[in-house]
């Protein structure tokens with residue numbers, strides 16, 4: 001019973017720690033705030049264009065995937081700053097490779113966004129202005 005309660009406390013505490021991580025990253029990383037603004041705009045467009053279920057799934061994967069990668073990138077930056085405050089070529093590689101992972105995912109989201117939204121935007125323009 002006692003260990004049950006301890007386990008449950010630990011479970012909720014891990015949520016609180018995770019949310020404080022999100023809060024810290026949001027406060028300090030302007031890229032994360034940019035992604036947040038972009039994801040709100042994409043969500044508004046998704047609602048306006050009445051996306052199909054599969055399209056919504058791709059949009060959700062892109063939004064949350066981007067946030068997750070950006071948070072991991074922030075964690076790597078902090079670890080590198082802690083381990084190597086002075087310049088070191090390995091510290092540079094670690095930060096640059098982590099940033100490259102974010103960039104790769106960002107390219108993927110742009111391609112998926114173009115595949116989903118360009119035909120809908122073209123259809124909209126033809127319907128109302130063509």
Ligand SMILES: Nc1ncnc2c1ncn2[C@@H]1O[C@H](COP(=O)(O)OP(=O)(O)OP(=O)(O)O)[C@@H](O)[C@H]1O
Nearest residue numbers: 031077080084085086087088089091092095096099
């Ligand atoms: N300790 C270090 N040793 C070597 N190169 C570094 C080190 N710290 C940063 N760099 C290089 O400088 C770049 C910018 O690092 P900086 O810490 O200013 O920004 P960041 O933490 O990578 O990104 P952000 O601006 O999103 O916080 C890194 O991508 C890396 O190439």
